[in-house]
Amino acid sequence: MPPPAELGRNPGKAAATLDVTRHALLFMAALLLLLFVVASVGLVQIALQQNTRATQQSLFYVDKAIQTREKSMLATLRDYAYWGEAYQNLHVTVDYEWAYIRQNLGPSLFEDFAYEGVFVLDPQGRTAYAVVNGQRVAVSLAQWLKQDVAELLEQARGQTEDEEPVVGFVQVDGQPALLAVTGLTTGGDPQVSALAGPPSLLLFVDLLSPEKLQALGEDFGVTNLRLATDPVDAQATPALTLASVGAQPLLLRWEPAQPGRQLLYWILPLLALGGTIFALITWLTLRRAIASAREVDASYASLYASQQALAASEVRFRDVAEAATDWIWEADAELRLTYLSTRFQALTGHAASAWLGHPLGELMQCPGGLDVWLETCSSRATVSHSRQCHYRACDGELRTCHLSLRRIADGQAAGGYRGTVSDITEELQAQARIEHLLLHDALTGLPNRHRMQEFLEAKLKALPSAAKPLVMLSIDLDRFKPVNDSFGHEVGDQVLAEVSQRLRLALHEGDLVARMGNDEFILIVSGISAAEEVEQLCVGLIGAIEQPFEIDNHRIFLGASIGVAMAPTDTRQADELLRFAEIALYQAKGAGRSAWCFYANDMNERVIERRQLENDLRHALANEELSLVLQPRYSVNGLRMMAAEALVRWQHPQRGLLGPDSFIAIAESTGLIIPLSAWVLRAACREALSWSEALIVSVNLSPVEFRGGQLVAQIRSALEETGLPPGRLELELTENVMLEDAEGALVLMQELKGLGVRLSMDDFGTGYSSLSYLRAFPFDGLKIDRSFMTDLHAADDSKAIIQAIIGLGHALSLTVTAEGVETQEQLELLRQYGCDEAQGYLLNRPMPPEELRLLL
Template sequence: MAPVVESFRALDAQSNSSATRKTLLFISALLVILFVVASVALVQIASQQNKQAIKQGLFYVEKATQARQKSILATVGDYAFWGEAYRHLHVQVDTDWAYKRQNLGPSLFPDFAYEGVFVVDAGGHTTYAVVEGQQSSVGAQQWLMQDIQPLIEQARKQAEDEEPVVGFLLVGGQPALVALAALTPGSDPQIEAVEGPPSVLLFVDLLGPQKLQMLGQDFGIDELHVGERLATAQVRSSLVLPTLNGDPFLLRWHPAQPGDQLLYFILPLLGLAGVIVALITWLMLRRAITAAREMDASYSSLYASQSALAASEARFRDVAEAASDWIWETDAQLRLTYLSARFQVVTGHAESAWLGRPLDELVSCPGGLQAWLSKRSLHSSSKDSLQGQYLASDGRLRICMFALRHVEGVSGITGYRGIVSDITQEVEARARIEHLSLHDTLTGLPNRNRLQTFLEDKLSALPMTGEPLVMLSVDLDRFKSVNDSFGHETGDLVLGEVSQRLRVILRDGDLVARMGGDEFILIVSGISTQAEVKRLCERLIAGIEQPFEVDNQSIFIGASIGVAMAPADTCLAEELLRYADIALYEAKGAGRSTWCFYARDMKERVTERQQLENDLRQALSNNELRLCLQPRYSVNSQCMVAAEALVRWQHPQRGLLGPDSFIAIAETTGLIVPLSSWVLHTACMEAMTWHEALIVSVNLSPVEFQHGRLLARVKSALNDSGLPPSRLELELTESVMLGDAEGALVLMQDLKELGVRLSMDDFGTGYSSLSYLRKFPFDGLKIDRSFMADLHDSPDSQAIIKAIVGLGRALSLTVTAEGVETEQQLEVLRQCDCDEVQGYFLARPMDPDALRLLLQQ
């Protein structure tokens, strides 16, 4: 009984000690409350003054980092999804094309301040590197000093959606903004995708102290820098930014603190009062804590041994019973002598039903457990494992892995013990992974890998002309608008329904595969004539054009089909895929919702266009562009008032090419921005050489309003040339306003603030120009040349011209007629009070020297 009595005395002493401490703490708390109330009142006053300044600073720091991320995201996407980059940096690494020709690398450091540009291949090796504008042999991971393989894999997974990976990393203690995107052939049908994972393009923007400070100054933030410790993130003038590898970093800045003066004056007085309160509290608690420790020591020693023993027993019990595996023991004849409680939970069998029975009746393995054990060393004590299976109580066959070891006694092996692990889910998961590697996860259709195997098997049988193998490349029309209007979730539902419709139309022996995005490949056999293929294409297009009902909404899309046949076109799988894609390109160019059979001249046309595109990329650097100028005259004074800047291309083999030969290519490949910048700068510089203050007019592409930093480029051209903004006129068509009218209006208003003139080109050919003229800040309009053909003898055409001139007068716009080719047309325009005219009758486009000579005459 003595230990029990001592235990109760210890508990009583501990209770008294606890009550004493609570009383002293309560008295101390009352004193602290007085200090806290006074401090809180003061801090609240100062906090209200500082709160708005800190909140505004946080907003602009977030905007600064977001702007930097958007910039590098757009830049890496433009290069990674460019077919030529895929050809020269993945299919075959050509550093001469990338670095010496300045297609990708040296200009990114001075233009965008990207310190690192790397290309990493499928094996994780850096095949091309540019560090601070200089070509280097250093690897991406070596330069970044960390493992970036997970980011590279993520970029490859997102390549199908053309979505780069962007985020922050810490490089040498400094934050760095990195963007990764897998190199893809883009929409170029001439570039064949090679097997294996694509190479990954990596841009690195090191945010050093100077760059961070400049970034902050652009948004009105003082002393933007990296915080020394993450713990200081509790300060409100800081922003914690996550990194791609999970190590966040801290941005700090110096915020305005208008309430600090008040705190500096009064807080010292409150601090003195706090010291006094803390001293009193410390003296009171010191005595109480000393007494409590003496009581706690005696109490702890009393129960130390009992707690250690209980913890040891509980630990073994928890491990045995909480594990997902079950433990077993047998005698030397493999009869079960022990089963853990998890046995019944996992298998559903009762322990009592199996104790004393042979283990190999429960778990079976190839050849039998006893035969396997007989092959092992009789005196081996090492662990062994074997895969087997057993029947659970619910009748399901479970796959398991059981580990065992011998139990040895004086006379030899006395039994066995081990653990059984249920691996059914792992085996099923491996089977699912194998299925997913050959099938599309969204639609369940075979993917590119399965298609390649299926196609090679079919072609290995050498199809005959009478029994060809038909490949249909199907691309959905207007599908992008479904994602934009209804969201990607609705788009996925539509893709799933499309796959079902395609399966229904084809036979069981045929194959439907999804290549990615909205592109499908169909492999069809048993069709002997083109007429049968045409009927199949008609059924496919008709099936897809049926409305898709999603969430009580009807969605309409179409399809274009390219057809290639073996052996008529080729018997090689890669070429058959490429030829079907070329035919699909022709079908889309023919107006969509149709089909097209591959013909050999298609390849030649695509090759020629591809060559022209490649030559155009070199035209700027090779100084092959030429500026032409066509004068514009006043009808009343017959004097030259302006000159329109036109571009020609002096091709080294094809000679002088007009804009109809290459402008469309420039717009579809993104080359229109540098080409237009060249025209804009050259025209402004040329206008400064004229001895008369004439207007120079430059045409803009609708693509430039969506991309290309138009406002900045116009400012740069004016600043570099010194041309007054009032002498620059920008011509644009109404298609600029069709895509994003609100965004176009904002940009046009910004251009007007610079002082430049805006003119609507090709007026009269659109369907809503009147509303645009009333809403948008135009200075003039140009009547399309199509109205000039029969102007002199057509009362209807003359009435239209008079109406347009009257509209221009009402809106205070300068009206210009282009395409004037006869004196009769000029006379009619003079009678209609047209302001200005332009055309071959007055002057043809000429080189700058000829225009200067004309001005002198």
């Protein structure tokens, strides 16, 4: 083309040049439009593929969430249905007190598991027992469900002998509900005899409310999981159809992730902007070319700029195409590679040139080989085939992919194949991680309760013998809670991980160690034939755990208690073996730290007795079977009554009058100490108001109350409710309160002092750090432990200790009280030593409130 200067001197040539320029620009504009359309279509296709993958993944997680809910409900149902006591009290006879009042099958299923419905159907199909939303009701299953589930119930009866529950979905008041039902059995309990005839059925109902569905979806990364609201919503995707018992199907809907939408949001505007700029430049160039030949130079410049914009658009299009997660390949009829897209090197690490000309079978490892697969594929060019294969990346890692293949149908005689490869390694690894997390503890990597249960049942199916028993060890760490309190949960987690490693090293291959809870572990060991070997293993385990833990420049010392149960000596049932090991662990912890204990039959009886006493105590609190007694406290000089200590007694219907030693420990371990202490506090405050003299009333506090967080509010409420002046209330607490959480106890005690009450340290002299507590904590008095009174008249060391305690108390301006005064000689010695107050049988025994009022 002539230069612009020549075109300016030759108008005819310039006009022809302008015409060629105009046609060239129009052609380029059409080409750019075509490229924009192709790029947009390709981009939309990529975005749709990304959205499709995200939708498929969300469908997998929703299905997994529903399966997890079903498995959890079936596990809970088995625990209750295959239980000898449940068979005795819900099938042989229906005992409402056992089931509901004692909470063996009552409100706890709603409070702990959120099961809205619990029903027991007798062999004739009638509702014999029903609990709805934690309350016992007189309503039948059909009335509450408002539909007939007889087919599901009949199926459950047929599977009772196999102990296999049945599960299904129904719709209750517009909400999906998960039903799990099975027959009641003795659970292998030799003490319960099975009755002939059809079994009773136990049925749990879990209403999947909108809140439950949404929370269930969020646990698996799914947004707005819900029941389809209307026909339009039901036609949308993605959706999961639940296996409904009734005729009406139940359809779940959710909002899947839309990664392709973000891609379109960013890239399409850029393409549109490029096309708009080029069109504007073309229009201006044509206008100037027609207006004046003198602007030919400018037109050429505009044309050059337009070509640059077109090149940039093509580069952007290639970048978008290569951003896909797949790589494209072509091969001849012998499957020798003839083309590999640039994404091949980015995804595999191999250079494309290194593989061109090589057979595809050398790169891809497919089950049975590619040749065998090709023989089974259709010869039609319109049919695509895909299967899962493997290939070795450049770094040596074996990757998993989907290989798609299609014959080339372009009229070539030689023929060939083309297709894509999608790498799914990360997706499979994510799925494997999910399955691993379902069966393993996230912190330690040990098997969890579900995996332990599977392992134990498999071992028991192998029928262990008395000569080669299966040994279960239940291990609980001693002194672990202070680790979390003192060093933080991060250090505590590192300690648990190290404990897990030490337990693994102590076992042989084929044995199992599982984490059951915070600091509880289960070991399942085989290959042991004698009790001496079990004891050696326990010694080794305790010794391994007692070795110091060096973490973050801290030396941490722990201990362990172990309970041992063996199959078949103790039982052949998995649940019973676990329960017996826990019972033995409880006995080991009661015997002292770093101890082990073998299960014995009488242990179960003591546990049952303790559980019965716990239920009776709950009943006593609800029915006011408790009574208050008061023991006066006198000044040593003058024997004037100064205060009275409030004590509790329990008039048990069968056991008679029980002192606190019989039930306080149970109340503390079960949490009943909170309502029990609240009752004593209010009763003591009300009684003190009736006295003719303004004496102090003393109430004991449990260390458990200091952990609850409601102690200050409870005492403030009791004072406001009864009207007792705060200065007349004295709270007695032991050193255990400070040992467990000194900083927290100090804050609480300062708040209590802010109420105006008195604080006294009980059982002083029995702890190793009481002196530091007396100096740092806001006590008003201390009570010398009764153990120092026993041999006071004969033991010089006891006299010296009491003199030192009295001197220390007076130096700190504390009121010193001696407990357990039983002889006149003891009282005289206390008077000589300058003790302030005394309490004991010599002065007065604990008495009913009315006797104390007469004494005053």
